[in-house]
Amino acid sequence: MINYLKGNSVELIKNTNNRMILILEVNQVGYEIQIPSRFARQLSQDESENLQIFTHLQIREEQPILYGFATSSERELFRQLISVSGIGAQLAIALIDTLGLEELIQAIVTGNIRKLSKTPGVGQKTAERIALELKTKLSQWRQLVGITLPSSSAIPSLEIIEDIEMTLLALGYTNEEINQAIYTLSQDNQMLKNTHTEEWIREAIAWLSRN
Secondary structure (H helix, E strand, O other), rough: OOOOOEEEEEEEEEEEOOOOOEEEEOOOEEEEEEEEEHHHHHHHOOOOOOOEEEEEEEEEEEEEEEEOOOHHHHHHHHHHHHHOOOOOOOHHHOOOHHHHHHHHHHHHOOOOOHHHOOOOOHHHHHHHHHHHHHHHOOOOOEEEEEEOOOOOOOOOOOOHHHHHHHHHHHOOOOOHHHHHHHHHHOHHHHHHHOOOHHHHHHHHHHHHOOO
C-alpha cells in the first residue's frame, strides 16, 4: 500500500516495549514508524533531515502498524522472514538487528544454525525452520538484487569467534555489538591473517569503544 515515505525526522523514541519508533513528518502529517535499532543508530548520526523510509504496513487486530527500513532490500528480507511459520514482525526485526542484512542472508543461505540462534527468542528449531524455508529463496533473490556476501574465508576461525564472544559477553557487550565488531574487523585482510585471539579481542574492544 505504501512503498516508501520521504520526509523529516521529528523524533526518535524508545517506547515502553523497547521498540524504536521514528516520527516522520510528511506533508504536515506525522507517521509513527517502528524501525530496527541498527537503522535508529544510523539516523542519530545522520544530519540530513530529508529521509526516505521503505515501509511495510501490517494490520494486526485492526491496529495498523507501520514498519520502516533503510533500504528496499532490508524490507524484502523482513517480508521473507515473516512469511516463515512462527516468525512474527518483532522476531524478524530482532534477526535483522542482531546480524544485519548481509550476515543474516549468509547465515540463512549457508544454514548456519548457530549464528541464527544468537538472536534472542530464536532457538535451534526456529533457526532450522528459517534456513529450511528460506535458503533457496534468498540464494536466488540476493543474486537478482546484487547483494554480495562475504566469502567464507573472510571470517576468523570458529575458535577465535567463540573466545571473542565469551570475553565480550562477560564484559557486558550485547550479541549485536559483538557481531558488528567481528564483521567490521573481518574486512581487514591483515586481521584475517592474525591467529592471536588476544589481539582480536583487543581490537574488538577498541572498535566498540569508538562506536
